[in-house]
Amino acid sequence: MDMDFNGFILTSIVGFILILLGYLIWYKKMLFLIAGYNEATFEGDKEKLAKGTGIVLILLGIILIVLPYFLYWFGNTLVYCLLAIIGVAGIIVVIMMRIKP
Secondary structure, three states: OOOOHHHHHHHHHHHHHHHHHHHHHHOOOOHHHOOOOOOOOOOOOHHHHHHHHHHHHHHHHHHHHHHHHHHHHHOHHHHHHHHHHHHHHHHHHHHHHHOOO
8 A cells, every 4th residue: 555645644734723623612712713603692501512512623633633544554444434333323322412311
């Protein structure tokens, strides 16, 4: 397999930018970084919004940094199957958390 170093560098840079944005939104509460967020019209819990958005951005950044290495080591089919399984499991967890007993 031929390693594409430009792809590795690009995904790493974008991944670190996503992690930085997640940090700024979650810990520093810079909610203006969220697309479509309007302080005047938002009626929900700002803490939950900041935490949820920050966690998602940090996880996406980590996945984006690690993905090219897994593709190189294990091949496309295995990695994409694992990502699909993790995605479905994540959706199930979110749905189960929203269902109130």
